[in-house]
Amino acid sequence: MAGIVNYIKESFGELKNNVSWTPWAEAQNLTVLVAVFSILFSLAIWGVDTVFSKVIGFYFQLIN
Template sequence: MTVINYIKESFDELKNNVTWPTWADAQKLMVTVAVFSILFSLATWGVDTVFTKLIGLYFDLIG
């Protein structure tokens, strides 16, 4: 199988066999991804802040 043949078959697969979401569904999914991305980044920031303070306290105690 050549690379050109592979690309043609991949394009055909995407064009004919994949069910694409409607525009409204895509918008809902985008909002869901954005919300969870923001929540995950806030959770990561919170954990990072807590560990930074804990490590600072630990070094204050031993130093």
């Protein structure tokens, strides 16, 4: 059990002292950028899916 506690303490110290963190304002900007591109990409996929669905539906109406 002492090994786990020691590991957690050392990990916390490593994160606090040796990791280079992105400034908060930049992290917020990048988060917004990722959210916007995720929404745009999901809308593009939805659009392509809708078009393919209609094309396939139209094709099956033709052969029926």
